[in-house]
Amino acid sequence: MILAKTGNEALAYAMKQINPDVVAAYPITPSTEIVQIFASYVSDGKVDSEFVAVESEHSAMAACIGSAASGCRTMTATASQGLMLMHEMLFIAGGLRLPIVMPIASRSISSPLNIHGDHSDSLASRDSGWLQFFCETVQEGYDTLIQAVKIAERASLPAIVAVDGFILSHCMERIETFEDKKVKDWLGKWQPKWNVLDYKKPILVGPATMQDYYFEFKRSQIEGMNTALSVIEDVQADFKKSFGRGYDVVEEYRTEDATAVVLLMGSACGTMREAVDVMRAKGSKVGMVKLRVYRPWPHALLAARLGRFQTVAVMDRADTVSSYGGVLYTESKAALYELDKRPAMLAYVYGLGGKEFSLADATAVLEGAVAGKKDELVTYVGVR
């Protein structure tokens, strides 16, 4: 069915079709409309989900952990300060390998207070052991959320699906949705590896481990992330076969004969496609590389794809406040270090707090990439 939906509406609609056993969430600001819309589905009897309205985001994730540990397909949603408050519990969900799935309308973090879109909240959660997907469009957000449930359950890892706050979460787009039954059949039933409420097979969840076992459990968790990339690729292929739309971990636009490319994530990829067309019309050999999966970090794939270019300009929509730009820049630069022939890498930080990233800004970045070097280490796009 073709529908007009905002990002929040589309993600809530996907949640309705996923029909999780439990949704535990804090349904007011700083959360997004996603939970509010989903709560309406619950009160209207459109889903079977148990909706737990908790007193904070910390409790939301705590309730999700309990739910998923009991073998229930579990979801929540949040953004910005809410994700910050959840931070402690994110690591517990990751360590327990619970496939909780959480859409995030990715937004800036206070202070100063700002409600608009950037990647500061999601990227601040990058070491918590969650899979992370960054979406370019509302359609991609809808599709990815459905995929994420299957990926999370197969990989035994929780998953964040990020759409850019306001730019995608509050803007309406034409999307193609699937039939409820088709989504339900494709996802099937989750078969958890263990269930804390199974009294016939008692287990202890969340034990204290000291010098003897903590590191070994962490190594085991890391292996889950190591093998997650192939799970993602399998599920993407399976999704394409069933629903007709295909996605890749790393996607390229007009890179065939490009010498300079821009690497970025999220909604700004749309602007960058347009800028590439503008530059191509003028005869510049430029292209775009879009990263869709940020965790697991696809270092080998990026090294294989980016090594052939002369220059890679890396654009971060969050800064580490370390004087060395954003994590996409530092991590991709590190990923390319082992190559014999390395491209020049340029760092750009853009769009913090929803600052407009215009076609002219995107074109200027491409021009910078063509020039191949710049005076300062990090360029802060559009900052006065």
Add this chain to the structure above:
Amino acid sequence: MAKLKSWKELPCGAIIEDPKAVLENKTGAWRSQRPVWNKEKCIHCLACWIYCPDAAVKVENGKAVGINYDYCKGCGICAQVCPKKVQAIKMEQERK
């Protein structure tokens, strides 16, 4: 001591498949206050047994028989939930 397992042998999600293993980890030494159970006053309602987060209230044949000090951490919940008219459990300083 048993041979320690490699990370490849561990179950997914840091769970303990044999929960009896926790019996080896005696936590009674954490206590700063100890619950003292009074056999004469107890009406065996078992509220303490239900609420004890460490399963440290000993029960035999449906009746409370005392506190397991190997595991009791001295949180005092048992004394709190013991009915006001009964007060069969009193908290005392672990070291006087």
